[in-house]
Amino acid sequence: MNVPFEIVYRKVKYARLEFKGLQLLVILPFGVKDPSKVLEKGKVWIERQWKIIQEAVKQVESQYSFMIFGEPYTIEYINNGYSRVSFTDKRIYLSYGDPKSYLKIHCQLKWILKVKVESIIGDYSLRFKFKPNRVFIWKQKTKWGSCSSKGNITLNLKLVCLPEHMVRYVVFHELTHLKFKGHSREFWRTINMEFPNHKELERELHKYWFITEILFQNLTYYPQLKSTRYVGGHGMSSP
Numbered sequence: 368m369n370v371p372f373e374i375v376y377r378k379v380k381y382a383r384l385e386f387k388g389l390q391l392l393v394i395l396p397f398g399v400k401d402p403s404k405v406l407e408k409g410k411v412w413i414e415r416q417w418k419i420i421q422e423a424v425k426q427v428e429s430q431y432s433f434m435i436f437g438e439p440y441t442i443e444y445i446n447n448g449y450s451r452v453s454f455t456d457k458r459i460y461l462s463y464g465d466p467k468s469y470l471k472i473h474c475q476l477k478w479i480l481k482v483k484v485e486s487i488i489g490d491y492s493l494r495f496k497f498k499p500n501r502v503f504i505w506k507q508k509t510k511w512g513s514c515s516s517k518g519n520i521t522l523n524l525k526l527v528c529l530p531e532h533m534v535r536y537v538v539f540h541e542l543t544h545l546k547f548k549g550h551s552r553e554f555w556r557t558i559n560m561e562f563p564n565h566k567e568l569e570r571e572l573h574k575y576w577f578i579t580e581i582l583f584q585n586l587t588y589y590p591q592l593k594s595t596r597y598v599g600g601h602g603m604s605s606p
């Protein structure tokens with residue numbers, strides 16, 4: 368398998384590998400020229416991640432696909448009218464002439480997720496007595512969610528694409544962190560009460576990480592830029 372990669376120099380002690388979106392990065396300390404050692408060492412890991420990415424790419428039908436709570440939506444470019452999410456015809460309309468299209472859709476998706484998350488938190492706070500201080504939603508680069516020592520929960524906007532039971536799982540996971548900081552045995556015991564299939568869900572989440580990367584990329588892609596913009600998405604087969 369020949370996975371394309373990009374070399375990045377950072378102030379690190381040891382070379383390491385990471386996926387940024389769908390791109391494999393080889394992070395090297397300054398002065399190290401040859402990436403072959405870390406690539407060889409991480410070979411099994413890279414191949415496993417790459418397989419998951421390929422599966423994710425296959426699951427996204429086209430560059431006009433999006434998903435809201437597991438339901439397929441079609442991205443459509445329009446000449447007249449506002450950029451918006453339409454629940455009735457399961458479409459996301461992006462206005463050609465509007466440079467703020469992406470931001471507007473972003474805002475709506477955030478609102479859609481916020482409403483969902485609030486109702487999930489409402490359920491759980493009644494049953495489990497977990498209550499976060501504040502809830503933030505951002506398009507985060509590395510995590511589905513996190514919980515701060517101040518009792519605030521941060522959730523990734525990408526959750527808006529996931530089937531509802533998975534959103535529930537991530538929310539419940541972070542709420543449980545209000546009580547147990549790390550991933551201790553007590554932590555997993557609580558998770559297990561509500562989600563006995565959490566291992567399977569964690570695997571699914573991993574796959575969805577890449578699927579949602581592609582879906583959000585689809586929102587920023589404009590047809591007139593077709594040949595230049597989309598290379599990093601569906602074109603990522605091994606050379």
Ligand SMILES: [Zn+2]
Pocket residue numbers: 540544550
């Ligand atoms: Zn956790």
